[in-house]
Amino acid sequence: MARYGMAIDVARCQGCQACLVACKTENEVPLGKFRLRMREEVVGTFPDLYGEFRMEQCFHCENAPCVPVCPTGATFQTDDGLVLTNPSRCTGCKACVVACPYDMRHVNPGGWVDKCTFCDHRIAEGRQPACVVTCPTGSRFFGDLDNPSSDVSIAIASATQVDVLKPHTGAKPKLFYLESKLINQADHDDPATVLSEFAGGK
Amino acid sequence: MEIGITGVDPTTFPEMAAWHWHIALYLFLGGLVAGIMIISAVLRLRRSPGFDRGLRIAEISAVPLACVGLFALFLDLGNGWNAWRFFATFQVTSAMSWGSWILLFAMIVLVVRATIHTQDLTFRSGWWTRPLDLLSRIGRILGRKSRAIDYSAIVLGIALGAYTGILLSTIPARPLWDSMALAPLFLVSGLTVGGAFICLFLEREPHLRLVPLIVTLCAVELALIAGFMATLLMGPAPLQAAGELLLGGRYALGLWGGVVVLGLLVPVSIEIAEVARRKVPPLLSSIAPYLKMSGGLVLRFVIVYAGVASVL
Numbered sequence: 102m103a104r105y106g107m108a109i110d111v112a113r114c115q116g117c118q119a120c121l122v123a124c125k126t127e128n129e130v131p132l133g134k135f136r137l138r139m140r141e142e143v144v145g146t147f148p149d150l151y152g153e154f155r156m157e158q159c160f161h162c163e164n165a166p167c168v169p170v171c172p173t174g175a176t177f178q179t180d181d182g183l184v185l186t187n188p189s190r191c192t193g194c195k196a197c198v199v200a201c202p203y204d205m206r207h208v209n210p211g212g213w214v215d216k217c218t219f220c221d222h223r224i225a226e227g228r229q230p231a232c233v234v235t236c237p238t239g240s241r242f243f244g245d246l247d248n249p250s251s252d253v254s255i256a257i258a259s260a261t262q263v264d265v266l267k268p269h270t271g272a273k274p275k276l277f278y279l280e281s282k283l284i285n286q287a288d289h290d291d292p293a294t295v296l297s298e299f300a301g302g303k
Numbered sequence: 304m305e306i307g308i309t310g311v312d313p314t315t316f317p318e319m320a321a322w323h324w325h326i327a328l329y330l331f332l333g334g335l336v337a338g339i340m341i342i343s344a345v346l347r348l349r350r351s352p353g354f355d356r357g358l359r360i361a362e363i364s365a366v367p368l369a370c371v372g373l374f375a376l377f378l379d380l381g382n383g384w385n386a387w388r389f390f391a392t393f394q395v396t397s398a399m400s401w402g403s404w405i406l407l408f409a410m411i412v413l414v415v416r417a418t419i420h421t422q423d424l425t426f427r428s429g430w431w432t433r434p435l436d437l438l439s440r441i442g443r444i445l446g447r448k449s450r451a452i453d454y455s456a457i458v459l460g461i462a463l464g465a466y467t468g469i470l471l472s473t474i475p476a477r478p479l480w481d482s483m484a485l486a487p488l489f490l491v492s493g494l495t496v497g498g499a500f501i502c503l504f505l506e507r508e509p510h511l512r513l514v515p516l517i518v519t520l521c522a523v524e525l526a527l528i529a530g531f532m533a534t535l536l537m538g539p540a541p542l543q544a545a546g547e548l549l550l551g552g553r554y555a556l557g558l559w560g561g562v563v564v565l566g567l568l569v570p571v572s573i574e575i576a577e578v579a580r581r582k583v584p585p586l587l588s589s590i591a592p593y594l595k596m597s598g599g600l601v602l603r604f605v606i607v608y609a610g611v612a613s614v615l
Binding site: 166169170171172173174175189190191192193194195196198199200201202204208209211212213214267269270 | 322383396398400474610614615
């Protein structure tokens with residue numbers, strides 16, 4: 102069985118949000134709703150600035166906190182590690198919404214809880230998720246984390262900095278951020294340190 | 304540092320999609336009904352004289368109160384027509400699944416107990432009273448097992464009251480709810496408001512006999528609120544930040560003013576003065592139970608809203 106995961110190279114991401122639009126189109130996400138969001142962080146004082154774009158979506162956590170709280174079994178984890186929701190079993194009770202430490206779930210106008218599926222329908226056809234194939238800078242990598250020759254494993258292995266969001270939650274997210282200078286840094290709130298590292302090309 | 308976020312929807316602002324007043328009201332009414340179940344069952348098992356009228360009204364009222372709570376829950380569901388799914392499965396890891404089944408059995412016991420106590424009611428004869436007469440007859444039959452039903456009411460009342468807190472405390476993503484004190488706090492608060500509700504229908508003498516129990520419950524509730532705050536403020540950074548929301552943040556007035564002062568200290572002071580035979584203005588005396596019930600309601604609102612706003 103595969104263990105699907107994704108990595109985003111923050112240094113390559115230009116914040117164009119083509120992935121967000123591709124996701125909406127591919128998955129027919131309703132008007133006003135999004136499965137992805139973009140976070141833009143900027144440190145420093147003009148003209149000495151450093152910024153990063155960070156695309157966030159369901160992290161398909163290994164210890165997904167949204168799964169055990171579901172009272173109807175609508176939210177479940179596949180053998181491939183994907184965390185999915187079965188709309189026909191979902192009551193829209195929102196237990197999973199409050200249980201997600203990343204706040205990546207929302208209620209679809211149809212009443213059921215919606216989120217990124219890693220485009221499981223495309224995976225079943227042997228294709229990559231829509232956000233991955235759309236990214237114009239090639240900042241997204243997807244594949245089997247257990248397969249060392251998969252795109253995502255190669256990207257993670259060759260990165261100098263690999264982070265996950267909120268590691269202290271114990272959720273073990275399977276979406277990794279590469280080459281970020283702002284995520285989980287002890288000096289996160291100290292722009293001078295980040296800027297000096299940036300200037301030094303670290 | 305500046306942070307910009309694209310997309311104004313619940314994915315970006317989860318407070319738009321998470322639990323709101325429906326859940327707070329549901330948890331309050333669940334606790335109130337649990338309190339009524341436990342206190343009324345204990346008093347009936349002890350065969351305490353003078354309580355019968357008040358207990359009967361409270362036990363019959365508990366059914367519509369529980370129905371209002373369930374209706375609030377129904378309104379909160381994004382897909383209410385799928386609500387039957389709660390009873391098509393049992394998910395052992397989900398507190399809400401446990402709660403659904405506890406609520407189902409509690410509702411059965413509530414209806415049975417209400418039916419038992421309709422046997423004492425008399426109706427003017429007419430075609431429209433026939434269903435009520437039938438209800439009385441069923442009540443008389445069920446009344447033969449009233450002690451067993453009272454024991455089951457205590458067990459299910461404790462399960463229901465504790466569940467209202469456990470539902471929140473099993474969600475680790477909200478640090479404000481990450482406290483072992485929440486289940487006993489909501490259970491004891493349910494007993495406090497349940498007792499206050501019963502007192503609304505009691506004569507003065509039995510009411511005063513109930514005061515020592517109610518004052519003890521209020522004291523325990525205050526201690527549990529202190530314990531709850533201590534677990535937050537002495538915990539890791541996210542829990543401390545969540546505690547700050549209640550200590551001096553935008554929910555502080557609700558907790559300390561609405562729950563602790565107006566909902567517990569003021570009504571307890573009034574009732575202690577009454578027991579001590581001090582002169583208490585009748586208006587103050589009559590509002591004490593309402594103050595306690597308002598405090599219980601505000602407690603659920605504060606904990607639900609502050610919890611949703613707290614993040615890891």
